[in-house]
Amino acid sequence: MKLAFLGVGNMAGAILGSLRGVVDDADIILFDRFPEAMARYADRGYVRAVSAPAAAAAADCVIFAVKPQNMPELFNELKAADVVHDKLLVSIAAGVPIRAFTDAFGPLPVVRTMPNTPMLIGEGVIALCRNALVDDAAFAFVRSLFDAAGSTIVLDEADMNKIISVTSSSPAYVFLFIKSIYESGLAQGLADEGLLDAVCDAVIGSAKLVKASDKTPDELIAMVTSKKGTTEQALMKLDEYKFAEGIHEAMLACTRRAEELGRA
Numbered sequence: 001m002k003l004a005f006l007g008v009g010n011m012a013g014a015i016l017g018s019l020r021g022v023v024d025d026a027d028i029i030l031f032d033r034f035p036e037a038m039a040r041y042a043d044r045g046y047v048r049a050v051s052a053p054a055a056a057a058a059a060d061c062v063i064f065a066v067k068p069q070n071m072p073e074l075f076n077e078l079k080a081a082d083v084v085h086d087k088l089l090v091s092i093a094a095g096v097p098i099r100a101f102t103d104a105f106g107p108l109p110v111v112r113t114m115p116n117t118p119m120l121i122g123e124g125v126i127a128l129c130r131n132a133l134v135d136d137a138a139f140a141f142v143r144s145l146f147d148a149a150g151s152t153i154v155l156d157e158a159d160m161n162k163i164i165s166v167t168s169s170s171p172a173y174v175f176l177f178i179k180s181i182y183e184s185g186l187a188q189g190l191a192d193e194g195l196l197d198a199v200c201d202a203v204i205g206s207a208k209l210v211k212a213s214d215k216t217p218d219e220l221i222a223m224v225t226s227k228k229g230t231t232e233q234a235l236m237k238l239d240e241y242k243f244a245e246g247i248h249e250a251m252l253a254c255t256r257r258a259e260e261l262g263r264a
């Protein structure tokens with residue numbers, strides 16, 4: 001299978017990184033309208049195409065990795081060249097439904113995916129769904145591309161916008177959480193050296209404990225929270241500032257935006 005990446009920005013870069021040693025460089029074709037994006041891979045053996053249609057024409061599987069708002073112009077360019085009529089299509093775009101692809105190109109097999117940035121270090125979570133035209137072998141192939149980048153989950157398309165708030169945008173909330181704890185440590189006079197690492201280790205350790213333990217998050221919270229202790233004070237403050245409600249509202253806003261992007 002030859003793969004064409006249309007758009008070679010951050011997310012395509014993360015996928016390309018995880019495909020090293022999994023797919024031959026010579027089987028990967030890149031096109032990005034921003035020449036510097038492709039120049040980053042000058043030391044690799046990827047094929048650099050002169051246009052999106054040229055990249056798609058040379059591939060069996062076309063990976064759409066541009067922003068959702070750039071998708072209509074890319075569709076128009078590919079439709080005008082009539083080059084995707086016999087391809088397996090894969091999208092990583094937030095909010096863009098499978099129907100947008102079949103409306104543009106006719107009844108083609110389409111896998112819609114939702115990756116996240118920890119994919120950059122092989123620790124991603126990638127949600128996938130497909131239309132009925134993707135057979136099991138093709139779906140297994142696409143899934144294997146993403147298995148190289150982390151863990152994969154298969155969903156109904158109806159849930160793809162919601163999962164963005166859970167696994168794809170959530171790294172940003174976690175980065176903000178880490179930054180907030182780190183900055184409070186500094187503001188309290190702790191030395192900077194090693195502090196950010198210590199915060200990250202606390203977050204990583206906590207997440208690993210949730211995964212390894214047979215206790216619920218509430219039971220684990222109770223384990224840290226002694227009566228009249230320090231954590232109890234902290235949690236009361238978080239409650240006063242509506243921490244959990246804030247997260248929920250943020251996630252609903254994220255899902256609404258994904259729906260808007262899909263309608264654009």
Ligand SMILES: NC(=O)c1ccc[n+]([C@@H]2O[C@H](COP(=O)([O-])OP(=O)(O)OC[C@H]3O[C@@H](n4cnc5c(N)ncnc54)[C@H](OP(=O)(O)O)[C@@H]3O)[C@@H](O)[C@H]2O)c1
Binds near residue numbers: 032095
């Ligand atoms: N970032 C995340 O955490 C994340 C998570 C999950 C899914 N996604 C999805 O991943 C996709 C890519 O996001 P990204 O963060 O990698 O974006 P990005 O860094 O902006 O990369 C997209 C690249 O595609 C280029 N491009 C735009 N229109 C094009 C066209 N018609 N033909 C060829 N190249 C074109 C852009 O060039 P210009 O800069 O000139 O526009 C840019 O270099 C998006 O659809 C996003 O929804 C992102």
